[in-house]
Amino acid sequence: MALARRRADRRIDYWPGFVDALSTLLLAIMFLLTVFVLAQFLLSREISGKDAVLNRLNSQINELTQLLALERTNSQDKEDSLANLQASLSAAQAEKSRLEQLLAQGAGAGDAANKR
Known part of the structure; x- marks a missing residue:
């Protein structure tokens, strides 16, 4: 009987x-999960920071685009005004030379009349 008890013991x-293996496995999984959650949190903060910077840069691009369009409009207006002024100047110069020719013809006719 003692022999049977020893075999049973x-x-x-x-x-x-x-239990030790399962608890070690559970601790390892919890550690990895914690690392992944922390990495996800840090990456989401970095991405949200980049999104804020990207939104700010997009608003600056929109503002600069509007300013460029305004400057192009102003430049076109100035070019149109310059073209109109050049056309007026050409017309005034043509009128001046026509009047100078008439004056020269009139002075020449007056000299011819004085000589007679």
Whole structure:
């Protein structure tokens, strides 16, 4: 009977090792999950910061685009005004030379009349 009791006491108890392995596995999974959550949090903060910078840069681009369009409009207006002034100047110069020719013809006719 004592022999049977010793055989019963000598059976292999694998549950403590199994529990240790499972708890180690659970701790490793929890550690990895914590690392991934922390990495996700940091990346989301970085991305949201970049989104804010990107939105600010897009608003600056829109503002500069509007300013460029305004400057192009002003430049076109100035070019049109310059073309009108050049046309007026050409017309005034043509009128001046026509009047100078008439004056020269009139002075020449007056000299001819004085000589007679």
